[in-house]
Structures are given as structure tokens and as C-alpha cells.
Amino acid sequence: MSADLIQLLVGGVLLGGIYGLAAFGLSITFGVLNVLNLAHGEFLMLGSLLSYGLFVGLGINPFISAVLVIPVFMLLGVFFYLLLLKPIMDKPPHQLLVASILVTMGASLFIEDVTSFFWERPVTGISYSLPPMEFSGVVISSTRLLILLFIFALACGMQLYLKKTFVGKSIRAIVQGREGAKMVGIPISRVSALAFSIGMALAASAGAFYVTLFTVTPVMGIPLTIKYLCVVVLGGLGSIVGSVFGGLILGIAETLTAYYWGAEWSPTIAFILLIIILIIKPEGLFGAKK
Amino acid sequence: MLEMSSVSACYGSIQALWNVSFRVDEGEIVTLLGSNGAGKSTAVNVAQGLVRPMAGEVRFRGAVVQRLSPHQVVERGLCLVPEARHLFPRMSVLENLELGAYPRKARVVRGETIEWVFDLFPNLKKRKKQRAGTLSGGEQQMVAIGRGLMAKPSLLMLDEPSLGLAPLIVAELFRTISEINHHGVSILLVEQNAARALNLANRAYVMETGRITREGSGKELMSDASIREVYLGM
Numbered sequence: 001m002s003a004d005l006i007q008l009l010v011g012g013v014l015l016g017g018i019y020g021l022a023a024f025g026l027s028i029t030f031g032v033l034n035v036l037n038l039a040h041g042e043f044l045m046l047g048s049l050l051s052y053g054l055f056v057g058l059g060i061n062p063f064i065s066a067v068l069v070i071p072v073f074m075l076l077g078v079f080f081y082l083l084l085l086k087p088i089m090d091k092p093p094h095q096l097l098v099a100s101i102l103v104t105m106g107a108s109l110f111i112e113d114v115t116s117f118f119w120e121r122p123v124t125g126i127s128y129s130l131p132p133m134e135f136s137g138v139v140i141s142s143t144r145l146l147i148l149l150f151i152f153a154l155a156c157g158m159q160l161y162l163k164k165t166f167v168g169k170s171i172r173a174i175v176q177g178r179e180g181a182k183m184v185g186i187p188i189s190r191v192s193a194l195a196f197s198i199g200m201a202l203a204a205s206a207g208a209f210y211v212t213l214f215t216v217t218p219v220m221g222i223p224l225t226i227k228y229l230c231v232v233v234l235g236g237l238g239s240i241v242g243s244v245f246g247g248l249i250l251g252i253a254e255t256l257t258a259y260y261w262g263a264e265w266s267p268t269i270a271f272i273l274l275i276i277i278l279i280i281k282p283e284g285l286f287g288a289k290k
Numbered sequence: 291m292l293e294m295s296s297v298s299a300c301y302g303s304i305q306a307l308w309n310v311s312f313r314v315d316e317g318e319i320v321t322l323l324g325s326n327g328a329g330k331s332t333a334v335n336v337a338q339g340l341v342r343p344m345a346g347e348v349r350f351r352g353a354v355v356q357r358l359s360p361h362q363v364v365e366r367g368l369c370l371v372p373e374a375r376h377l378f379p380r381m382s383v384l385e386n387l388e389l390g391a392y393p394r395k396a397r398v399v400r401g402e403t404i405e406w407v408f409d410l411f412p413n414l415k416k417r418k419k420q421r422a423g424t425l426s427g428g429e430q431q432m433v434a435i436g437r438g439l440m441a442k443p444s445l446l447m448l449d450e451p452s453l454g455l456a457p458l459i460v461a462e463l464f465r466t467i468s469e470i471n472h473h474g475v476s477i478l479l480v481e482q483n484a485a486r487a488l489n490l491a492n493r494a495y496v497m498e499t500g501r502i503t504r505e506g507s508g509k510e511l512m513s514d515a516s517i518r519e520v521y522l523g524m
Contacts, residue, residue: 166397169385169389172378173389180372180375181378182340183369183372183438185360196495240306
């Protein structure tokens, strides 16, 4: 394998890691609440801006920001849930889905406009980097590698939390059977608020890294949300491992496309992958067959 | 213990319960008989807090419960094992049981309760690592009942536990239900299998099109000519 290709794959995996982390959050929200959160990309954007502000203003390392944003956005997530989602949660499932799309779409536009108002100029990324490493001709940015390790640790931690702790298990229980969860006495509303805030914090945390790789603007949220939806469907709705793999696949595909066919084609690949998966395996790579 | 007084309930514009009253006393096995669509499941769903009644009152151990959410009802010791079982299919049998002990009081004694459930259903012990979705229908029913018991209920409501099970397994199931009752758990049994249910129950109610039409002791209803004809096919 040529050094170029390895270089590209490493870049793709990193990009995919960020996609996966954010999509993981979207998947939890959808699985637990049956809510399609179109404001998800906005939280990533806000996380990015916060991380940018902390870096430029106070010189805080993005790795620290990525941890700092978690409690901040979990708290915001609880407020968001109580204010906007709780009032619609009693609707029957199909109505809830539609209502949630409308409510979160509105929230998304609102966040975008308010942010644009206060943040007049487009933000460039932050120039944070550590000395690169070189292995037999392949140059690997050690910043990117560290980010990848961090994302990996966060995803594993999340998975352990969901698999091993009682509260984590009750989150999975709601995903697997909402009715059953009610019967065993799981307080659906409280656990939903928690799951929503976890999803939001993961998006914001992904955002803290996003700003080290890309430029950030207040209007990037909605296109990102659509990309994450592709990732979630690719991996399988409701499957949390699936969304991480879906993210990795998309990240690698985008990087390869940009290199071999030109950067202008890279946003398209998400939709091409989506169409392919919907034709050959409609339930997604890791989705449960209905 | 559980007391429903003049409860009416609807699904959308269709009224499913009309002025339904019944009660379950401490230590009893009470059965609710009736054909499909008679409103039996709706009645237990109202008691659990899953369906809100339009009118009437539900009391459990003296307290009014019809405005509580399902998890608060479970915390008070009233637990429903639903007809569709609603297990967590991609979790192991053990995890399903553990989640059953969600209320704080039940969580403290979780280890002991699991041992008891495994005594009641030895098969489950053998399969504790297996995913619940891969079990047979009878075993899934055992997990559902076991999971209900994990919450340490004082009244367990069973919604058609015998549905779709082989006769031998049904016989075993009814023996287990009686054993659970001997252990001090009162039971409200919703059934279509009238012969077995009446044999087991202290008292029984018959429901037709959303109303309670008959009530009496198990033996009384068992020897009633019209009940024998309609529900026992004799």
C-alpha cells in the first residue's frame, strides 16, 4: 500500500471518528426518545464555537475544552428537553416524530440566527498542533492521532456505561422496548432527559475537535445534521455501534473521494452511500430487521 | 388492596370501559374473564397508569393512583406482566431480570429476589446468559413474570399469561402462579382460559363489551350454566 493511501485512510478514520461521535449522540436520542433531533448539528456548532472561544480567549487546549463542554452541554440538554421536547412527549409515536422534527427544526433555525447575530464574521479553525510523527514515509499528525484516541476512549467509555451501569442499561432498555421499560418502573421521562443530554454533550464534544480540523460558521449546523442522519441510517437506526461504524465509513469515503475525484464531490458521497445502503440493506449495517 | 370504582376509559373516540368496578383483596387470586376485546387488558392498563381513565377512581392500598405515572405505580408495589410480554430482546435473561428491580426498595434485595425467581423457574437459571429474544414463547413468559416479581410487588397483574403456550407449559405456569401466591403476592389474573383460571381463583369477574357482567367465587361461576356454556364450552 502506498504511503499516500495510508495517509488518506488515517485522515479518513479521524474524520469518521468525529462523525461517529456526533452520530452516536443522534442515535441515542432517536432510539430512546423516538425524537428526530434536527438541532443536533447546532450543538456541534456551539461546541465548536465554545472551544474556539476558549482557545483564542483563554488559550485553553481543545482537548480540555472537549471535556469541559460535556457538563455544560448536558445541562443545556436537560433544559432543551424540558422546555421544547417534554411538552410533546405524550403524543403517539408517529405524531411525536413529526412534532419533534418541527420543534427541533425551529430550534435549529433559532440557534443559527441568534449565533449569526452575535458572531458576525465566519470563524476560522484554530491553529493547534503538536509536532507530527513520521513512520517510514507516512507523516501522521500527532494532534489528529491524539484526537482519534480521545474519541475512541470516549466511545468505549460510553459503551461501557450503557452496557454495565444500571442507568446505562435502563437507557438501552427504553431503546429495546419502551412499553417494557414502563412496566418495570423505569421513569421514562427522567431517563429520556438524561439520554438527550448525553447525546447533546457528545455532539458538542465532537465539535470541540471539529474546530481543530475545519473552519466553523454559525450556519453549518443543518447540513451537518443531514450528514449525521445519513451516518445513523447507514449504521442502522437505533444501533449505537452502527452509528460509529457508519461514521468511520463515511469519513474514509469522503477523504478518498476528495483525493481521487476532487473535493467538490466529497459532500455527495454521503448521499450516494445512503442510496446504496437503502437499496441493498435497508435496515442499515447493524440495524435490527423488523 | 386494589379497588376500581366506576372506571370508564376510552381509546380515542372508542369507549373501552363502562363503569367498571372490581377489587382484589390482600392474599387473593382474582381472575378477570372475558373474550377478546371485552376490556380486560384496558382495565389492568388503567390500574398500572398506562391508560388514563375518563371517570372513576383507582385505589391501591388506600391511595388514589390513577393520576400517577407507571413507574410510580410500580414503586408502590403494583406490577403488570403485559400480554405482549415486552421483554428487552437484545439483553440477556439476567439483565432483563435485573432491570425488573428498578424501584429502589427492590434494588436493595435484588440478589435474593433473583434466587427466588430462579427457584420458581429453574429453566431460566440455565439460560440466564441467553438473549431474551431467542427464547421460546414459554420461556419468554417466564422471564416476563420473573421480571415482574423482581420489582417486589404486593399485587402482580398477569395479562393472559397462557396465551399461545402449549397445554403442558400452561399447567406448569398455573402451578407456579399459585406458588407465587402462597409466597404472599396477591394476583390479578386476566384470562381467556376460563377453566384453569376459575379453578385457581378465589374470586372471579366476567367482562363483556367493556362492562363487568358477573362476579362470584371461582366455584360459583364454575357451576353456573351460562358461564359453562359460553366460556367452558360444556
